[in-house]
Amino acid sequence: MRTVLILAFLLVSTPFFSQTEDEKQIKAIYDKALTNGKAYDWLNYLSNQIGGRLSGSVQAQQAVDYTKAQLDSLGLDKVWLQPVMVPKWVRGVPEFAYFETKPGLTTNVPICALGGSVSTPSGGLKASVVEVSGIEDLEKLGRENIEGKIVFYNRPMDPTLINTFSAYSGCVDQRYSGAAEAGKYGALGVIVRSMNLRLDDYPHTGSMGYGDTPVSNRIPAAAISTNGAELLSATLKLNPDAKFYFKQNCKQLEDVESYNVIGEITGSEFPNEIMVVGGHLDSWDLGDGSHDDGAGCVQSMDVLRLLKETGYKPKRTLRVVLFMNEENGMRGGNKYAEVARNKKEQHVFALESDSGGFTPRGFSIDASEENIAQIQGWRELFEPYLIHMFYKGGSGADIGPLKEEGMVLAGLRPDTQRYFDHHHAENDTFEHVNKRELELGAATMASLVYLIDKYGTIPSKKIKG
Amino acid sequence: MRTVLILAFLLVSTPFFSQTEDEKQIKAIYDKALTNGKAYDWLNYLSNQIGGRLSGSVQAQQAVDYTKAQLDSLGLDKVWLQPVMVPKWVRGVPEFAYFETKPGLTTNVPICALGGSVSTPSGGLKASVVEVSGIEDLEKLGRENIEGKIVFYNRPMDPTLINTFSAYSGCVDQRYSGAAEAGKYGALGVIVRSMNLRLDDYPHTGSMGYGDTPVSNRIPAAAISTNGAELLSATLKLNPDAKFYFKQNCKQLEDVESYNVIGEITGSEFPNEIMVVGGHLDSWDLGDGSHDDGAGCVQSMDVLRLLKETGYKPKRTLRVVLFMNEENGMRGGNKYAEVARNKKEQHVFALESDSGGFTPRGFSIDASEENIAQIQGWRELFEPYLIHMFYKGGSGADIGPLKEEGMVLAGLRPDTQRYFDHHHAENDTFEHVNKRELELGAATMASLVYLIDKYGTIPSKKIKG
16 A cells, blocks of 8 residues: 555545534544443453453453452443342353264364353263254154254355345254254254355354253253364265264353343433443353443443543433343343333433444444434434444344333344354454444444434324324 | 444344445455455465565565566466666664763664665764754754754654644655755754654664765764654753764665566456556565565555456456555656556556555545545445445555556555554565555456446546547
């Protein structure tokens, strides 16, 4: 990249906007985020001083204490912890796996237990393998081909889908329900190809469930790295009798008490109308949870600080909520909604960031057509920041339970290309978060909160009346 | 990130497009790039088997040989090397620098010589430092405050500019002209803050020029890492008499012969109308040149392959040109244009990728209003791929010399947030390129080439007539 011609095109391409009040406020927010953001420092602490924060762990409690203390330091009107009972699943000693093509001829492969899985027998589990490309193959194969074996789910994510979350959605049933379904046919365990578009050596964990499978019939489930899956699949083609061995001693313990962390700026005109911005404070245990969802937490915290520091006083009550236990139970999101209903709180808006700390591209919006149209009408205000997506779609897992008619829910939508390289894996770590990308996300969220607060949402009764 | 709600919003948000011919062809291009792209493998070789490819180096020649062989293997109509004489500047042994607050009390800082700089005296150069925030400070300071000193240019890139290339443009005069200007006031050398928005320990090189400064009056110039610059600046505030020492033994040798690498699919209907797609094959020597501009080269090569593999036969002649010596001389771009003019070739379109292998966002277009409007009219075809920027602006340094009235020039515009973390530094390396992001760029370029070829450009005479 050379200098001279670049200069020329930049001069031509800088757009001109008249400095309306909204443009000025939004520019103030972005400038503050990019010059004096706190999100990156907070994330550094969460990731590098605390690390992975699985529900019920010491680290999860440290994250509660740390973020509460940080919110306390911001001079908000109110900061509190909301108790919630959460499941506590522990991984135990590192998992171990290999496949064996002849007795004694083994090749180790990287695996990790799926969250919620039972352990293998204490000496591990060794069996023949049946490779399938999805749950629907089980019925075709029948019990006679599955019983006593390990089922290997190997359907890859579809690389042609531009939104990588679509590719994830198209595969994750293998991870979530693979064990429960294979167990019905007498499988002894399941190995699932990691939800990762890239070929590498990281196994990716994530939640799985046994449904109504009786405890005694539950079989262990582990993820294998994508390279490991390719190797195993190639081996099975040459040697269908190859055996797979794996050992894990993860365990589900009793529920323990934990907390949602909440901070509030009380509204100056409509204190009873509540706006929520949030992410989830828990993470998987393999990495440090920087993208999933440390990023969303620190961005949400910075939304309140950015509005404060730019001198904007919300008319409505603005809350940051750091939800506990999104990954393996959703207890925090459900508890927050339950308490809100019991207190008859009126939530008008909720925004979640839980898709990684990458360059923001826009929002998906779960609301009435009128509210979506209002937000799309603000498109030009976001153009200077290259925010261009405002589409009807879901919001976020934690804020979903708040949904009521007339309410506006939204999710921040960053660029998705790199997300599943890191998701739920050992390499979801701080150095893979770019400071500016993280800060742009926080500013984008704060700008939407500002506009929603200033112009209000369109309640459903107005539409009907 | 959890599964269940995600599924819901993705179903809602997937857009529907009727399958016109253009939509089908463009989808075929993207599908091919994402499932069977060659760009990433080629880049792996260029980066990891060859490495940094400064003009005139053995590695530059290896890159010429490798890319020519790869183009030969694609079954194009013609592949050739275009000779061009290039400057040969060599870095010599690693640079060394420290500052000294008291005799014997020194702190080492990371520096690198700027490309084209002269060496220091063989024992190095040690002098007091005068910090400035730009060339315009020199006149205010005057010779009495500069003579016999090292000038330290420390104006940082502006973090509030969303397009980081704008921030680069606003700073790079310090690097390019800082030595020539400071030399006029009797400075002994210059140290320039690296063109990097991030605080880290990598010095970033890049071209500089002495203008018409006589050889005997040329002073050495080096870049210091951003952390080093912050430390030096803080030190100078406490201790204005601190001395800076640096040593480098870089050298400008005689020009040597090198090559532009060119491959062509001859047009089936209008073989005399030429379309060019390209990047530059040379790179700086500190990293392996993966983003700058290995990415642009392999994307450009894949444009021809993607069109071939999807069965599209261009009506116009389509050339990939891998330009030599963009970084420190522009000889390749100038030579290509010179030969084209001598042969009276008619170039109708040229597209360059030289802004890194990050997620593509769109194009800047240097063309008549009518041609820009035509391209903007294709916006909807690009929407499924989240390509949203089609703005009037410059194209690329290498294709700039081709510019003639009626011609359309364009530059691929990827996301810019991370580019200057790596630009011209030791960490411009393969592992910082994401395969999908690179492939999406190649597909985006191929799609524009397809549309330009199919619909043609709007020549200026038509407009006038």
